[in-house]
Amino acid sequence: MKIAVLVKQVPGSESPLIINSDHKWVDEGAIAYVMNESDNYALEEALQIRETKGEGEVVVVSLGPVRIQKVIREALAKGADRAIHIQMDTVGEVDPLLTASHFVNVLKEENFDLIFSGLQSDDVGMGQTGILIGELMDMATASLAIKTEVEDGYIKVKRELEAGWFQWVKMSLPASISIQSGLNTPRYPSLKGIMGAKKKEIKVVEPNSNKSKQSLEKVYLPQSDKQTVMIEGTVDQMVEKLIDTFRNDIKIF
Amino acid sequence: MKILIMLEDNNGKIHRMGLESIVAAQKMASELNGELGAVVMGKNADALADEAASYKLDEVIKVKDSLLDNYSADGYAEAVKQIIEKENPSYVLFGHSYQVRDYAPKVSAKLMQPFLVDNVAVKVENGKAVFTKQMFNAKLFSDIVPNGEGPYLISFQSAAFSSDALERGSASIIDANIDLDSSMIKTESEPPFKEEAGGLDLTAADLIVSVGRGIGKEENIPIAQDLATALGAELASSRPVVDAGWLPSAHQVGSSGQSVSPKMYLALGISGAIQHMVGMKGSKNIVAINKDPDAPIFEVADYGVVADVLELVPKLTEAL
Numbered sequence: 001m002k003i004a005v006l007v008k009q010v011p012g013s014e015s016p017l018i019i020n021s022d023h024k025w026v027d028e029g030a031i032a033y034v035m036n037e038s039d040n041y042a043l044e045e046a047l048q049i050r051e052t053k054g055e056g057e058v059v060v061v062s063l064g065p066v067r068i069q070k071v072i073r074e075a076l077a078k079g080a081d082r083a084i085h086i087q088m089d090t091v092g093e094v095d096p097l098l099t100a101s102h103f104v105n106v107l108k109e110e111n112f113d114l115i116f117s118g119l120q121s122d123d124v125g126m127g128q129t130g131i132l133i134g135e136l137m138d139m140a141t142a143s144l145a146i147k148t149e150v151e152d153g154y155i156k157v158k159r160e161l162e163a164g165w166f167q168w169v170k171m172s173l174p175a176s177i178s179i180q181s182g183l184n185t186p187r188y189p190s191l192k193g194i195m196g197a198k199k200k201e202i203k204v205v206e207p208n209s210n211k212s213k214q215s216l217e218k219v220y221l222p223q224s225d226k227q228t229v230m231i232e233g234t235v236d237q238m239v240e241k242l243i244d245t246f247r248n249d250i251k252i253f
Numbered sequence: 254m255k256i257l258i259m260l261e262d263n264n265g266k267i268h269r270m271g272l273e274s275i276v277a278a279q280k281m282a283s284e285l286n287g288e289l290g291a292v293v294m295g296k297n298a299d300a301l302a303d304e305a306a307s308y309k310l311d312e313v314i315k316v317k318d319s320l321l322d323n324y325s326a327d328g329y330a331e332a333v334k335q336i337i338e339k340e341n342p343s344y345v346l347f348g349h350s351y352q353v354r355d356y357a358p359k360v361s362a363k364l365m366q367p368f369l370v371d372n373v374a375v376k377v378e379n380g381k382a383v384f385t386k387q388m389f390n391a392k393l394f395s396d397i398v399p400n401g402e403g404p405y406l407i408s409f410q411s412a413a414f415s416s417d418a419l420e421r422g423s424a425s426i427i428d429a430n431i432d433l434d435s436s437m438i439k440t441e442s443e444p445p446f447k448e449e450a451g452g453l454d455l456t457a458a459d460l461i462v463s464v465g466r467g468i469g470k471e472e473n474i475p476i477a478q479d480l481a482t483a484l485g486a487e488l489a490s491s492r493p494v495v496d497a498g499w500l501p502s503a504h505q506v507g508s509s510g511q512s513v514s515p516k517m518y519l520a521l522g523i524s525g526a527i528q529h530m531v532g533m534k535g536s537k538n539i540v541a542i543n544k545d546p547d548a549p550i551f552e553v554a555d556y557g558v559v560a561d562v563l564e565l566v567p568k569l570t571e572a573l
Contacts (some may be wrong), residue, residue, distance in 0.1 A: 013466070013524065014545070019391055026393070094397060096358070097367060114363045122390050126526075128358035128369055131326075135362035140439035141326060143355040160509055161445055162351050168443040171276050180509075182496030186331035196375060217383065217396040226550040231558045238558055240539070241566045246554055252484070 001056035001150065002045040004107055004115040007075050009038040009068040023218040025092045028067075030208070035071040038118025042179040042184040046116050047079045049150050056103065057081045059110070063102055064090050069202060076197035077189035088207040091107070094124050095212040100132035100206045108137065114155065115176040119144060127178075134176025142169050143178040254287035257314075257342040259333060260305055261352055263284065265297045270348025274412040275308055278346050285378040288345070290314055292336055292426070294329065296322040302426045311424030314340070320433045324352065327438045329495070330359035333433040337364065342404050349408040361406055362385070367399045369525070370408040370443070373413045379427045382407075391527050391549040409532075411508070411531040453487070453503040455511045460486035463506060464494055464565070467522020467543060467562055469508060471499040476566050477521050483573040491529045493538050507532035525550030542566070 008164070011017060013201060015032040019023070019025075035043075050056040060083040062068050072083045086102050117130030134141035146166070147158035156170045160180055189197070208210040231241045247253045258278045261268035282289050288310075293301035302315045316336065320328050329352075337360070346552040347353045347358075349371045361368035363517035371525060373394075373498065374385040381398065384407060388395045397403040414544035455461060468474060474494075481488040489511075490504045504515055507529040522531060525541075525548055533539070534553055541554035544561045553558045558565065 011388065011389060020395070026389070093365065094395070097361060097365065100362070124388055125386075125390075126368075127354055128368060128370065129363070131355070131358035133361045135330070135359040141359065142440065143326075145352060159355075160351065162508065164510075165445045165447050167445040169440045170443075171440040182492070185498075209372055211420075212400060213365075214369055214399050217398055219388065219393050219395045222387070222391070222394050222549065222552050226553060226555070228551055228554050228557045231556060235560065235565055238560055238565060239572050242556075242558065242569060243572060245489055245540070246484075246517070248542075249556075251275060252517055 001049065001053050001114070002112050003048045003056065003058050003114045004038070004061050004110070004112045005043045005051065005058060005080065006103065006115070007043060007060050007062050007073070008118070008121050009033045009062070009064055009069055009071040010036045010121055010214065019219055019221070023116075023220060024216065027119055027177050028091065031181075033067065033070065033223040034223075035074055036118050036121050036122065038179055038181045040118075040186045041079065041181050041183055042118050044114040044184045045148055045160060045179055046114070046185070048184060049148070060073045061103060061106060062086070063088065063207075072202055073197050074189060075204065077193040077199045079189055079193060081200065083202040085202050085204045086207055087204050091218050092218045094126065095214045096126040096128045096132055097243070098210055098212050100129050100136060101210050103129070103133050104136050105208050105228060106205055107133065109124070113173045115139070115174070117176070117178050119178050119180050126144060130176050130178035137176070139176075140171035140175040140176070142171065142175070144180045146175050146183045148177065190193060254285055255288050255342040255573050256282055256289050256346060257337070257340055258289070258346045258431040258524050259336055259353075260290045260293050260301055260349060261350055262293075262295050262297045268348060268350060270409070270411055272419060272434060273412070273414040273417040274346045274409055275310070276418045277409050279309060279343065279420050281377070281382060282412070285380070285382065290340060290342070292333070293325070294321050297364045298395050298536060300353060304409045306424045306426050308424065309420035310424040313424050313426045313566055314429045315426055315429055316429050318431060318433050320438065322441060325440055325442055326359060327440065328355040328433060329356045329494045330363060331433060331437050332431050333360045334363045336429060337404055339429065345404055345406050347406070347408040349410050353408055357406060357408065358515060364404070366404055366406060368408070369397055369399060371407045371408060371410050374572055375412050387527055388543050391530070399470045410527065411502060412534055414455065431441075446495040455487055455489050455504075455506060455513050458513065459516050460516060461489050461506075461513060461515045461517070461536075462486045463489040463491065463517045463523060464500070464519065464521045465523030466493040467524070468494070468499075469499070469563065470566065473563060476563065478563070480566050480570045491523050491526070520554070521551055521566060523550050524548045525553065541564055
């Protein structure tokens with residue numbers, strides 16, 4: 001069982017986001033980066049499948065500049081066997097078809113049984129790379145996976161539908177599955193894992209020269225037409241004003 | 254110039270987000286001077302076509318094929334691809350539903366045409382549509398344009414357009430034939446099922462206290478529960494709290510949980526990810542308490558408090 005996991009490095013949920021003066025992207029130097037949340041779950045699912053089967057290989061595949069080797073090392077420390085780094089600048093890049101084509105170039109060189117990806121990235125959030133890759137490689141695909149069962153030659157996936165509905169979908173391998181957050185409990189790297197990760201291979205490859213099919217024109221702060229009444233003061237004053245708002249404005253008492 | 258709208262089936266009725274896409278399409282068509290076609294598929298296509306024909310559209314395209322009776326990503330993607338090739342639209346609009354997230358990227362890959370997803374607005378500049386999408390977990394907005402020749406695939410976020418603005422009319426219904434073959438469908442699907450939500454119906458609640466990641470740890474959940482009890486409110490949560498196992502999934506509000514519209518929605522330490530906001534934007538009064546003044550939740554809040562919930566909430570409960 002050979003599983004590729006696509007892992008992206010994204011700004012942490014509390015990272016500062018400073019828009020560049022040309023409004024084309026954010027200041028990457030100011031960002032505190034982490035592993036994309038749903039990718040972390042996808043990685044854990046792949047590691048658990050390998051451990052349950054007692055055989056196989058988990059390969060991390062990531063795209064981005066040199067800085068992303070931090071999350072690649074983290075994934076290796078958690079137990080991935082090796083990594084492939086498609087090294088390229090991604091400032092202002094938003095086209096998922098282009099991203100998918102970079103991954104396909106690399107993935108087609110190896111015979112993966114499964115390609116796992118997180119449902120969507122917490123930065124650009126296009127939410128389609130894993131499905132695009134599966135389709136471009138003529139594989140079966142499924143999104144929003146919240147449970148997986150791998151058997152000989154096929155995988156069963158419990159998919160999340162809307163409003164509390166679910167569905168089991170079965171497909172032959174190879175398949176590309178996008179993973180929803182929350183389906184397992186991602187591990188932390190062990191000290192031994194961190195030490196061992198230093199010896200694991202990170203193969204660096206070049207991107208292709210395809211062109212973007214969608215472009216970012218500008219990034220800006222949200223414009224809201226809603227007037228928010230801000231309640232300010234010391235904690236005691238805020239408590240008092242909140243209760244007054246509950247009583248006299250929202251009228252819940 | 255033609256715009257096609259893909260309408261999703263929701264048990265024999267047009268999915269709410271499909272109606273919202275018709276509104277988006279009507280707006281785009283009036284600004285870009287285009288024709289409008291709506292596409293319905295699947296076992297309820299007849300009923301959906303009749304419903305769609307009552308809106309201001311040029312035509313409703315009905316696609317029936319036994320392989321589309323039950324949803325499959327491959328079947329739907331292939332069918333939509335063939336319709337696009339026949340109709341040659343400039344834009345194909347979708348609601349950004351879970352089903353669309355599952356199959357529409359495959360249409361994009363089959364046609365090698367861009368799919369601009371989850372947009373909250375569209376504006377026309379110099380005869381060209383520019384789409385607005387939230388990024389970085391809704392903390393920033395971005396304007397995105399498709400490159401090259403169409404068709405362009407576009408999806409809109411839930412509630413980006415209000416179906417109250419739907420223009421009525423009378424459209425003709427035409428049948429379209431497509432060529433599907435069972436070998437194209439690589440998955441076998443079991444029937445969808447509903448999982449017991451644990452008996453907690455938040456949709457009927459008048460007051461909701463909802464807790465997010467900002468509560469810090471499972472041991473702090475009682476702080477929110479105590480406030481809910483003091484207010485006579487139901488306790489709800491955002492997805493990360495459920496994912497972490499701090500509350501059962503029955504408490505979850507958002508696209509994968511319940512959609513609520515109480516008199517007051519009090520959000521404690523919830524940053525306001527898109528997936529959460531679509532489930533609570535309809536609340537009559539939204540009060541947000543968060544220590545991050547830039548949290549996106551403040552954009553939808555009627556009342557905002559920048560404070561640490563762990564410090565403020567126990568005092569608030571005590572004062573009630």
